[in-house]
Amino acid sequence: MNINFEYHNVTASERLEILAAQKLTKLEGKYDFMINADVYFKRENTSNDTSGKICSIRVNTPGPTLFAECSSGAFEASIAKVITELKSQLQKRKDKMQMH
Secondary structure: OEEEEEEEOOOOOHHHHHHHHHHHHHHHHHOOOOOEEEEEEEEOOOOOOOOOEEEEEEEEOOOOOEEEEEEEOOHHHHHHHHHHHHHHHHHHHHHHHHHO
16 A cells, blocks of 8 residues: 655654554555555644644545544644544445445
8 A cells, every 4th residue: 555645834754654654554454445545744823732733644445535634732642543533434434345
């Protein structure tokens, strides 16, 4: 699976890329119909310490594209929440594919 990374108002981080790639690779092992993924890291100007670091992931699969986005105080926490959301979406997609 090909993974593309984009940064908006954030400096590129190899550590974040490795973390996101590991989690996406783990998902791909369970959901082999994933084609590729686009990961976006954004920083939002906010005075709140518990939000503002946004991670968005778009996963291309057969059929509609899956998308999840989460904001928290750290990119690592945002990645974990987004992966959890994607996991539930992928499971629903897998269940639909098996029914046909």
